[in-house]
Amino acid sequence: MNQVLTFDPIKYKITTISNWNKVAQSYHNEWASINLGPFGSTQQVVDLAEIDVEDKVLDIACGTGAVSKIIGKILGKNGILIGCDIAFNPLKIASQEIKFQNFYVVEMNSENMSFSKINFDKIVCQYGLMFFTNPLKVLVNIREYLSERGKLIIAVHGNEDKAPYFSSIMRNIIKHIPNIRQKGSPSVHSLGEDGILEKMLADSNYSNIKILKRNFVYNAGSFEQYWNDYMDTTANSLRETIKDCGENTIEKIIHDSEIETREYLKDRSIIFPWEVIIAVAER
Ligand SMILES: C[S@@+](CC[C@H](N)C(=O)[O-])C[C@H]1O[C@@H](n2cnc3c(N)ncnc32)[C@H](O)[C@@H]1O
Numbered sequence: 001m002n003q004v005l006t007f008d009p010i011k012y013k014i015t016t017i018s019n020w021n022k023v024a025q026s027y028h029n030e031w032a033s034i035n036l037g038p039f040g041s042t043q044q045v046v047d048l049a050e051i052d053v054e055d056k057v058l059d060i061a062c063g064t065g066a067v068s069k070i071i072g073k074i075l076g077k078n079g080i081l082i083g084c085d086i087a088f089n090p091l092k093i094a095s096q097e098i099k100f101q102n103f104y105v106v107e108m109n110s111e112n113m114s115f116s117k118i119n120f121d122k123i124v125c126q127y128g129l130m131f132f133t134n135p136l137k138v139l140v141n142i143r144e145y146l147s148e149r150g151k152l153i154i155a156v157h158g159n160e161d162k163a164p165y166f167s168s169i170m171r172n173i174i175k176h177i178p179n180i181r182q183k184g185s186p187s188v189h190s191l192g193e194d195g196i197l198e199k200m201l202a203d204s205n206y207s208n209i210k211i212l213k214r215n216f217v218y219n220a221g222s223f224e225q226y227w228n229d230y231m232d233t234t235a236n237s238l239r240e241t242i243k244d245c246g247e248n249t250i251e252k253i254i255h256d257s258e259i260e261t262r263e264y265l266k267d268r269s270i271i272f273p274w275e276v277i278i279a280v281a282e283r
Contacts (some may be wrong), residue, residue, distance in 0.1 A: 007184035013086065013109065016131065019237040020063070020087035021262050026233060028064035028093050037218030038127070038163070039066060041155050041276045044214065045126050046070045048280050049153050054123040058145065060110050060138075061128025071124070072100030079116075084108045109140055126155040130191045146242030146283040152206065156212075158275030159192035160177040164264070165218055165272045169230050173242065173255040176249050180241055180277040188234075197279045202233040206281035213277055220270040223258050 002004060020027075032039055045067055051057065053076035060066045062083030072081055083098075084106040085091050110125075111132050123142055129135045139152075146152065160167035166188045191197050201209045220226035231239055238282040243248060264270045 001035075002187070007182045009132075012133065012185060017087045018071065020085075020228060021089040021234060023233050023236050024064060024087065024089035024099050027090075030233075031228075032064055032066040033097075035066075036274070037165070038157065038274045038276050040216045041214055041278060042066045042126065043070060044212075044278060045124055045153050045155050046074070047070040048212075048278065049122045049151060050277065051075065052079075054078045056118065056147075057082070058120045058123045058142075059083045060113075060123060060125040060142070061085055061131070062094055062105070063128075065090075065097050067124050067126050068100075068103065069091065072098045072103050075100060075102070078098065080104075082106060082120075084110060085112070101182055102254055111147075113138070113141060115145055116147050118145070120145055120150055121147050122126065122153070122265060123149050124153045129154055129179065129197075130156050130188055133186055135186075135191065136200050136204060139200055139206070140204055143204055143206065143283055147283060150283045151282045152201075152279075152283075154197065154279045154281075156191040156197060156277050156279075157188055158277060159189050162273065162275035163192065164260075165220065165274065168260045168264075168272075169227070169235065169253070169257045172253045172260070173238065176252050176254065177242065177245055192275075192277065195221060201279060201281045206283065208282045210280045210282075211277060212280070213275060216274040218272045218274050219278055220272060222260075222268060223261055223270065224283060226270050227254060227257070232274050 051071055051074045057071055062068050062085050068081055068083045075081055081103045083094050086109050088107055091107055095105050132138050157163040184277055198209055198211050260268045264272055
């Protein structure tokens with residue numbers, strides 16, 4: 001009988017940290033640092049932040065520093081840039097990559113964030129908010145750290161149909177191994193439905209909220225390349241569990257996933273559409 005696991009936020013955080021520590025280097029080399037697919041948004045997030053040389057900037061879930069790296073090149077000697085992330089290895093890469101003299105990294109869970117004696121002119125969060133167990137609480141909390149005219153820029157992935165890279169395999173992992181994820185776990189798509197992010201920002205009392213949609217594409221190569229890449233990165237933390245379910249189950253997942261990707265096949269490469277939602281708001 002399949003056991004349905006109830007959501008355990010501590011276990012979820014431990015898995016998050018371990019997973020991002022494992023995949024940080026390949027995430028950086030193969031995606032974030034080369035602006036691949038959805039990372040076309042990185043420059044747009046920075047442009048929308050309208051960084052001033054003297055700004056104090058917070059980059060939440062900064063990872064390996066894709067957004068911070070560009071911001072650090074704009075800030076002057078009186079500017080301050082803080083990158084925070086729950087995992088150590090992404091931060092280590094960010095510190096090596098970012099040469100800006102006033103760049104500081106903080107290893108911290110953004111869901112329990114606390115700063116004293118500092119207000120930020122800009123807060124950015126690219127591809128982080130949807131991983132939080134309570135994104136609304138985070139939005140309410142960070143508003144307190146924004147200066148009076150401070151600006152918040154958030155980027156999240158679109159829903160399953162609009163950013164199918166994640167779902168084309170994950171849907172079939174869950175179909176064949178229904179208890180693989182704790183019920184209620186945040187998903188990469190959890191803020192990707194129309195209106196969700198806008199409502200959350202409004203409920204957290206932000207003003208001048210603007211929602212922009214950007215469409216990118218990602219060439220995943222052959223199905224085999226897509227599968228291998230996915231197992232090395234996105235599904236890394238589930239790999240052992242999937243393996244334990246046996247060859248028969250893995251074959252079924254591969255079979256069904258391959259069928260799903262056919263609609264994106266062009267000249268033997270899978271070309272995924274990739275919608276990104278960018279929200280801009282003021283305190
Ligand atoms: C997809 S990466 C995004 C990194 C970076 N913002 C970028 O655009 O490349 C997601 C990051 O969120 C971090 N993260 C996940 N949950 C977090 C939490 N509760 N607090 C802080 N960081 C978190 C992960 O460690 C990871 O580095």
